[in-house]
Amino acid sequence: xxxxxxxxxxxxxxxxxxxxxxxxxxxxxxxxxxxxxxxxxxxxxxxxxxxxxxxxxxxxxxxxxxxxxxxxxxxxxxxxxxxxxxxxxxxxxxxxxxxxxxxxxxxxxxxxxxxxxxxxxxxxxxxxxxxxxxxxxxxxxxxxxxxxxxxxxxxxxxxxxxxxxxxxxxxxxxxxxxxxxxxxxxxxxxxxxxxxxxxxxxxxxxxxxxxxxxxxxxxxxxxxxxxxxxxxxxxxxxxxxxxxxxxxxxxxxxxxxxxxxxxxxxxxxxxxx
Amino acid sequence: xxxxxxxxxxxxxxxxxxxxxxxxxxxxxxxxxxxxxxxxxxxxxxxxxxxxxxxxxxxxxxxxxxxxxxxxxxxxxxxxxxxxxxxxxxxxxxxxxxxxxxxxxxxxxxxxxxxxxxxxxxxxxxxxxxxxxxxxxxxxxxxxxxxxxxxxxxxxxxxxxxxxxxxxxxxxxxxxxxxxxxxxxxxxxxxxxxxxxxxxxxxxxxxxxxxxxxxxxxxxxxxxxxxxxxxxxxxxxxxxxxxxxxxxxxxxxxxxxxxxxxxxxxxxxxxxxxxxxxxxxxxxxxxxxxxxxxxxxxxxxxxxxxxxxxx
Numbered sequence: 001x002x003x004x005x006x007x008x009x010x011x012x013x014x015x016x017x018x019x020x021x022x023x024x025x026x027x028x029x030x031x032x033x034x035x036x037x038x039x040x041x042x043x044x045x046x047x048x049x050x051x052x053x054x055x056x057x058x059x060x061x062x063x064x065x066x067x068x069x070x071x072x073x074x075x076x077x078x079x080x081x082x083x084x085x086x087x088x089x090x091x092x093x094x095x096x097x098x099x100x101x102x103x104x105x106x107x108x109x110x111x112x113x114x115x116x117x118x119x120x121x122x123x124x125x126x127x128x129x130x131x132x133x134x135x136x137x138x139x140x141x142x143x144x145x146x147x148x149x150x151x152x153x154x155x156x157x158x159x160x161x162x163x164x165x166x167x168x169x170x171x172x173x174x175x176x177x178x179x180x181x182x183x184x185x186x187x188x189x190x191x192x193x194x195x196x197x198x199x200x201x202x203x204x205x206x207x208x209x210x211x212x213x214x215x216x217x218x219x220x221x222x223x224x225x226x227x228x229x230x231x232x233x234x235x236x237x238x239x240x241x242x243x244x245x246x247x248x249x250x251x252x253x254x255x256x257x258x259x260x261x262x263x264x265x266x267x268x269x270x271x272x273x
Numbered sequence: 274x275x276x277x278x279x280x281x282x283x284x285x286x287x288x289x290x291x292x293x294x295x296x297x298x299x300x301x302x303x304x305x306x307x308x309x310x311x312x313x314x315x316x317x318x319x320x321x322x323x324x325x326x327x328x329x330x331x332x333x334x335x336x337x338x339x340x341x342x343x344x345x346x347x348x349x350x351x352x353x354x355x356x357x358x359x360x361x362x363x364x365x366x367x368x369x370x371x372x373x374x375x376x377x378x379x380x381x382x383x384x385x386x387x388x389x390x391x392x393x394x395x396x397x398x399x400x401x402x403x404x405x406x407x408x409x410x411x412x413x414x415x416x417x418x419x420x421x422x423x424x425x426x427x428x429x430x431x432x433x434x435x436x437x438x439x440x441x442x443x444x445x446x447x448x449x450x451x452x453x454x455x456x457x458x459x460x461x462x463x464x465x466x467x468x469x470x471x472x473x474x475x476x477x478x479x480x481x482x483x484x485x486x487x488x489x490x491x492x493x494x495x496x497x498x499x500x501x502x503x504x505x506x507x508x509x510x511x512x513x514x515x516x517x518x519x520x521x522x523x524x525x526x527x528x529x530x531x532x533x534x535x536x537x538x539x540x541x542x543x544x545x546x547x548x549x550x551x552x553x554x555x556x557x558x559x560x561x562x563x564x565x566x567x568x569x570x571x572x573x574x575x576x577x578x579x580x581x582x583x584x
Contacts, residue, residue: 112291116295118564120522121522122522122526123522123555123556124299126540126541127296127299127556128300131544145299200413203414237422237425244422244426247419248422252411254414255416259414
């Protein structure tokens with residue numbers, strides 16, 4: 001609660017939350033806001049420029065782009081959030097174990113992160129999904145394999161620092177169990193920088209999942225996922241640029257929202273003094 | 274120094290083995306038969322069998338890995354099914370374009386980031402600093418693949434200033450043709466460089482030796498150009514080193530869109546044609562590139578800053 005209050009007090013955090021709340025409510029209320037069906041074809045209305053009737057215009061099949069972008073938010077946010085917070089859970093546990101136990105466990109886990117770190121993100125994700133075949137599940141598999149390393153590194157570093165502090169030494173005097181110390185006392189403190197990092201990770205992951213469908217390796221048509229909306233618009237870019245512009249702006253909007261939220265979180269979570 | 278570099282090279286050996294092992298495992302123990310995955314559903318049983326023998330898929334897994342390691346060590350990285358050529362031949366043809374985009378985009382990123390970092394650091398906490406920060410927040414939120422099309426729409430199709438893609442003859446023409454793809458990669462790097470350079474500038478400006486320089490009567494401009502800027506730029510080297518993997522990864526996306534025949538296009542084409550050996554060999558090659566560039570930036574960093582030792 002304190003964090004939320006601090007978050008709302010920082011202008012960046014409040015604005016970020018507001019933008020996300022607007023997105024969420026617009027998406028939830030799309031059936032009420034828009035009289036159009038996101039999937040129904042209506043060739044008489046094809047490629048209409050943005051107007052009072054069609055705020056973002058219509059696509060080559062006459063579908064209302066505003067409606068499709070709003071419905072598409074569900075796909076992009078679901079993909080991005082799972083692809084960030086799933087691997088984050090893995091990375092946090094690995095980093096915690098490496099930092100707390102040290103020694104061989106640490107050395108082995110850190111060598112593993114070194115190796116995964118060497119692969120360019122897009123190359124590894126594209127290669128894995130390319131070999132597994134395009135599907136949402138395979139997209140998750142690829143991101144879970146790749147995306148945990150940042151968190152493992154951050155949490156390991158934090159754990160090393162925290163484990164040296166006096167209050168952790170005190171737990172040893174009190175004969176607390178290792179698991180209890182790790183999960184109840186170190187983890188909550190080590191989590192803060194990982195959480196701040198996860199916000200900028202969401203920004204890049206929204207782009208990455210959209211890029212995957214752009215290469216035909218993510219969500220499959222006719223889902224109105226934003227990357228798909230962009231790839232489907234390319235052939236009509238000259239005649240109907242709004243088909244390309246608006247889904248991209250949606251990605252930018254979400255990116256800005258999470259960037260601001262991250263900025264707000266980093267001030268809200270900063271220890272006092 | 275040379276000894277330290279040799280030591281670093283030696284330490285790379287386990288990482289390189291890890292890279293080959295990971296690529297092998299990830300792309301080999303996938304569910305299903307790699308041969309039928311590569312050949313598609315139309316291949317006959319004999320063709321599939323021939324394929325398995327050619328790839329050594331009938332051998333135990335560790336033998337297959339040793340085959341793959343041998344291919345990497347001999348420098349061929351395997352043989353493409355689609356092109357029927359050693360992967361290194363394909364890589365050699367395309368590497369110059371990818372390296373050109375990496376270098377070009379880094380220069381563009383520096384040109385964009387430098388003035389904004391100086392402006393922000395000089396006006397720390399004031400309107401200019403805050404405004405610049407917000408501009409870069411927006412910039413980071415722009416998806417590169419979409420930006421490619423926006424630039425094509427505006428500057429190539431709209432204004433006609435740039436071609437929509439491809440490569441040409443000679444340096445000048447390629448500088449022109451590769452500008453838009455390099456700009457897209459450069460913009461995402463610029464945001465990172467601007468942030469770190471701003472922080473480094475502010476740090477350096479508060480250092481004692483800067484006060485000393487001012488106290489002995491040097492002008493502000495001289496102190497800045499001769500002391501603050503060079504010392505701050507050193508940290509930028511290591512930022513580029515750390516982010517090089519991201520920069521190289523970014524080229525994959527833009528190459529395909531601007532039809533530049535680089536490594537990224539090769540990777541995407543291999544995925545489309547299910548050319549498993551190319552996907553695997555290229556993945557390893559990309560990782561080796563990142564590791565080598567990291568080493569080079571570390572060496573540059575140590576050369577530029579005598580306090581840093583290569584470990």
